[in-house]
Amino acid sequence: MHAFAIWLKGTDLSWLVTHHGWVWATCEALHFIGMSILFGCIGALDVRMLGWWKSPPVAGVNALVRWGVFGFLINLVTGAVFFIGEPLQYVDNPAFRFKMLFLVLAGWNVLLFYVTGVADRIESLEPDDDAPISAKVFAGTSLFLWVGVMFFGRMLPFLGNSF
Amino acid sequence: MGIRGSSQPQMREPESEPAIERAIDETIRRYFMRHEPSPRVYARAISTAQQPSAAGRDGSTLRSWIVAAASATAALLLVNIALHFFGVVAARAASDIDGRTGPFLLWLSSTGLARWINESETVFGYSGILFLHTLGLAMAVGASVVVDLRMLGAASRISVAALLPVFRFMWIGFILNALSGAMLFAADAPRKAANPLFEFKLVLIAVGIAVMAMMERSLLKSGSGAALVGSERRLTNLAITSLVIWTAAIAAGRLVAYTL
Amino acid sequence: MPTKSPERVSTPRVTDDELVERTLRGDSTAFGELVFRHGQAVYRAALAALGSATDAEDVMQEAFLLAFRKLPHFRHDASFKTWLLTITWRRALRWRHSPARRLGRLVSLETWFSGDLAEHRPTPEQSAVSEEIHRDVLRLIRSLPSRLRDPLLLSASGRYNYEELSDILDIPTGTVKWRVSEARRLLRAKLARLGHGRSS
Numbered sequence A: 001m002h003a004f005a006i007w008l009k010g011t012d013l014s015w016l017v018t019h020h021g022w023v024w025a026t027c028e029a030l031h032f033i034g035m036s037i038l039f040g041c042i043g044a045l046d047v048r049m050l051g052w053w054k055s056p057p058v059a060g061v062n063a064l065v066r067w068g069v070f071g072f073l074i075n076l077v078t079g080a081v082f083f084i085g086e087p088l089q090y091v092d093n094p095a096f097r098f099k100m101l102f103l104v105l106a107g108w109n110v111l112l113f114y115v116t117g118v119a120d121r122i123e124s125l126e127p128d129d130d131a132p133i134s135a136k137v138f139a140g141t142s143l144f145l146w147v148g149v150m151f152f153g154r155m156l157p158f159l160g161n162s163f
Numbered sequence B: 001m002g003i004r005g006s007s008q009p010q011m012r013e014p015e016s017e018p019a020i021e022r023a024i025d026e027t028i029r030r031y032f033m034r035h036e037p038s039p040r041v042y043a044r045a046i047s048t049a050q051q052p053s054a055a056g057r058d059g060s061t062l063r064s065w066i067v068a069a070a071s072a073t074a075a076l077l078l079v080n081i082a083l084h085f086f087g088v089v090a091a092r093a094a095s096d097i098d099g100r101t102g103p104f105l106l107w108l109s110s111t112g113l114a115r116w117i118n119e120s121e122t123v124f125g126y127s128g129i130l131f132l133h134t135l136g137l138a139m140a141v142g143a144s145v146v147v148d149l150r151m152l153g154a155a156s157r158i159s160v161a162a163l164l165p166v167f168r169f170m171w172i173g174f175i176l177n178a179l180s181g182a183m184l185f186a187a188d189a190p191r192k193a194a195n196p197l198f199e200f201k202l203v204l205i206a207v208g209i210a211v212m213a214m215m216e217r218s219l220l221k222s223g224s225g226a227a228l229v230g231s232e233r234r235l236t237n238l239a240i241t242s243l244v245i246w247t248a249a250i251a252a253g254r255l256v257a258y259t260l
Numbered sequence C: 001m002p003t004k005s006p007e008r009v010s011t012p013r014v015t016d017d018e019l020v021e022r023t024l025r026g027d028s029t030a031f032g033e034l035v036f037r038h039g040q041a042v043y044r045a046a047l048a049a050l051g052s053a054t055d056a057e058d059v060m061q062e063a064f065l066l067a068f069r070k071l072p073h074f075r076h077d078a079s080f081k082t083w084l085l086t087i088t089w090r091r092a093l094r095w096r097h098s099p100a101r102r103l104g105r106l107v108s109l110e111t112w113f114s115g116d117l118a119e120h121r122p123t124p125e126q127s128a129v130s131e132e133i134h135r136d137v138l139r140l141i142r143s144l145p146s147r148l149r150d151p152l153l154l155s156a157s158g159r160y161n162y163e164e165l166s167d168i169l170d171i172p173t174g175t176v177k178w179r180v181s182e183a184r185r186l187l188r189a190k191l192a193r194l195g196h197g198r199s200s
Helices: A002-009 A012-019 A021-050 A058-062 A065-085 A087-091 A094-115 A118-123 A133-159 B017-034 B039-050 B060-085 B090-094 B103-110 B112-119 B126-151 B166-187 B189-194 B196-221 B232-259 C016-024 C028-050 C053-073 C080-097 C099-107 C131-143 C146-156 C162-169 C173-193
Strands: none
Touching: A002 A087, A012 A021, A012 A065, A021 A058, A021 A065, A021 A133, A021 B126, A021 B166, A021 B232, A058 A118, A065 A087, A094 A118, A094 A133, A118 A133, A133 B126, B017 C131, B017 C146, B017 C173, B039 C028, B039 C053, B060 B196, B126 B166, B126 B196, B126 B232, B166 B189, B166 B196, B196 B232, C016 C028, C016 C053, C016 C080, C028 C053, C028 C080, C028 C146, C053 C080, C080 C162, C131 C146, C131 C173, C146 C162, C146 C173, C162 C173
């Protein structure tokens, strides 16, 4: 992995990213925007299932998830830009590893949510209906994991080395 | 009448004309029978007679004050920025060390709180407060994005009345960021204060909050949480403005770190 | 389906006009009675215009709110029901044409009239006519131009007579009848092309 990072650092693409100052700053701004969209939309669904916001039908909130995916894609792209630009800053960074771990776990959580059929069960909930316990578990885990991703993202300069 | 019922969807025989007419009527009738307004809607429609002019709810006075304070701050900061650019303050600033080091800001950065934030190695120090700041941002902007998306037509099965509780999350995020932001400012007061981009970010946030507060009041005022009356275009415009402002605020926030 | 109805004020047969008078004098329960009497008609009109249950509920509330505010200006030349439905219809049309809704139709992947009959279990009498034709009819209704679709849906919902429709839609009675029959003719032709019935 480390060798890959060194190789990546030597590529033209990597040089391009770091050479133009505006690239990094713009991607940072976009990364935060994508995070907000993602957290807002996915958080909305989680909060609905946890019962902290009961007024809409779940199907309505579900329609926001596609926008959450949109936010996630923005962050995937900008995150890739960061990694390409300064791979050595991330590859040995424990905060980065935890962030990726939490990200993968969040993905697992979503997958299980659909595969176990809980997603289908909550689809038809009307306003003020309570979600089943299984859905609440998924929702709580989702919130915890995404906040964790945010936390370790914030810790990157502090737990890492060469920022 | 020779009505053919078809149990196998594949096999179709042309139906007679009266049967077609009946099918059309039946389809429309079934469609209307499938949908009935819920008792909640009746209740709210009836209650419009009991509340002739809808009053805001309890928290709205506090929110109005917050909006007023934010607007006043924004106005002051705008004036300050203007003065920067028109060189009035430039001469004085040139003689300062490390930015604007007025007595208050020097004192602030020397307090125990500021030193602790800066020097603490634990997760509760600077990094932790920074994390809370990010979390508050995600909550405030995230909630705003949800409202704005709905106002622009996405997720239309969320009724407008159901949207009101989302504002609570926005306010929580804003307060969290105001507090964490104050602590972050205290830790680095002189340099932050001298940075016009930082002031610009605060202005943008004030405007963003004001726009969201306006949207919230619009939705509240429409009578016991009922739908929009005559203000769709205004709300659409506010939603677009809000998205633009939050994007700009985030961009300004990121750039502050680059121009320090 | 709603399981609990709000409490009704039981009244002997009082006319709409009298209820309007009472409301204007400050009797709020009178307005409630009007809501109960005409709520379903208002809702169905909104539903016919918009095709979405949530939007229809929103418009229903708006319509009653507007009617309440405009009540002092109600001249008793038309019936209260027609007046109320005209307000409802105009509001629904504004809703339909608003830029937010047009953008929403682009952004949202939901379809118009998406409450399809596939979920509705027919009784044995009802399944005498094929389910497939219902799906086709619904889809074809959706594809009709709105100036034909609106009169068709409103007249077939069973709650309004042609005179009321003429007032609500603001077109002559003859035109209403013509548009309804034209809509049915078009439907029959399109259905025939799909294999239902004989082509005329």
